Amino acid sequence: SLPLTRLRVGMVIAEAVYTHSGQLLVNRGFEITERFLEQARNFRRGHVREPLQVILPATPPPASG
Numbered sequence: 001s002l003p004l005t006r007l008r009v010g011m012v013i014a015e016a017v018y019t020h021s022g023q024l025l026v027n028r029g030f031e032i033t034e035r036f037l038e039q040a041r042n043f044r045r046g047h048v049r050e051p052l053q054v055i056l057p058a059t060p061p062p063a064s065g
Contacts, residue, residue: 001051004040007032010057018049 002011013030025048026036032054040048 002054003050004043004048004052007037007040007052007054009034009037012055012057014053014055017052019047020049 009032011032013026013028013032016027017025017030019025030036
């Protein structure tokens with residue numbers, strides 16, 4: 001669970017995201033892009049139902065050497 005301001009490129013939405021008026025913004029499975037983050041910065045504070053449920057991107061295994 002994260003606030004909108006903590007989203008990062010590559011995270012995946014685990015549950016659909018709605019505005020407080022009930023409008024769907026993005027559906028479950030949407031991968032956060034730079035373009036989405038740019039648009040999200042323009043939302044009025046409190047416009048989106050938070051916190052958002054996200055799946056963090058897999059971290060690559062450490063390099064062996």
